[in-house]
Amino acid sequence: MAEKIIAVSAGREITETEFNEFLSKLPEQQQAYVATEEGRKQALTQYANYFLFEKLGYDKKYDQDEAFIATMEAVKRELLGQYALTQEIKDIQATQEECEAYYNEHKAMFVKEAKATAKHILTETEEESKKVLEEIESGAKTFEDAAKEYSKCPSKAQGGSLGTFGRGQMVKEFDEAVFTAEVGKIIGPVKTDFGYHLICVDELTGGEQSEFAEVYPQIMQQLTTEAQNKKYMEVRQAMIEKYGLEFK
Template identity: 40%
Template sequence: MENKVLAVAAGNEITEKDLSAIISRYPQEQRATLQNEVQKKQLIEQLISFELMSKFGKEIGLNETQEYKEAMENISKEVITSMAINKVLADVTVTDEEVKNYYDNNKEAFSSPATVSARHILVETEEEAKNAKEEISNGSISFGDAAMKYSTCPSNQQGGNLGEFSKGMMVPEFEEAAFNAEIGKITEPVKTQFGYHLIVVDAKNEASVKSFEEVKSNVLNELLKQNQHTKYDQMLKELEGKYGVERK
């Protein structure tokens, strides 16, 4: 593929390869926005300014200063360190068998608990709860309106809606009643430390476990990171023994 020259600044060519290189330094999510002509022209101007300032810096001898030499030494160290790390980690792999074994031994990590979606009305006394239930049952008022009218829970402004919850998120008495309730049927008053509740369950979701295929790529990436971390630590210990380290 032809490496088209886009500009010449201070005698140096600026090519499409140079433009692609600068675009690649941006985060992945920003790169698409840099592909239109307006953005490309701005980047080319940026590259031109780099060339001009670089030329000026050399002209006034900045590349001969001690500050420049120290900066280049630091940059060189960073580059060779990065290359060395990449070389050490290049041969780290994870087998399909390792991924499957991890999944089989840690299925609880990929499970979703049973949940219910429910609404409730909270009042102080059992009598109040029974009266509210009777009003709802005979059609005098909807459950949501009754919640707004009678409930002392802040959820009253949402018609008593508590959203979706799993076991362990509510007090035991409330939780037991909600998970045992029939969908769409108002429970009898349920006593808790907060008062008396009327509960209606709108939906139930059974506990589930994600399939191996659903999580395979995530597990592979996680195991690869773990193996790379282990290999890196091992290599550092070997190098410390080889080259020596004195911590003060």
């Protein structure tokens, strides 16, 4: 089936396939616009203009200007260098066996981040904290109501809720108490530099080992990148030994 011709610029036929390829290489922020009818028409005009001005360049022999030739040489040097490197590393990819071995040797790296969802009540003294705890345990007040009434932390407006946070985000004493707590059980008073806390952990997640299948893509990318970088350095060193490199 013959290619659909959508424009002819300076005698150059522009096919729908090549134009779509041109569109696909535009920056991501332009993709939504060129997907519209108006945007597509404007992009086609831009693409057609390349051939008009290319023709102008040949007509006026701008392609023979020294400045143009120097620019083309610089562009060629950069593109050829990039292409050569790409060719050298294109077939380098970590194997599944290598990834599995890395996973088994570095399992500690693939433990899911521990997170907690908790609420607290902050008081200035231990006595105040114990008194609030008694009220909650007696059923006189819920934890949330007690937080709104007694807590010195801005979280009191949310019933003491601190939302969800990861291990190490809170001060040491608070962090250790939360991540060793029994879910749903009030603990404290816990002393920190801020005062005394009553803490209730609503949920604890993470801390377990990730399965190999979960982290395989991550390991594959890491090992492949490392192998490609190693190849790059080997090729570079070989070229230096063959042709030399000296900084003045």
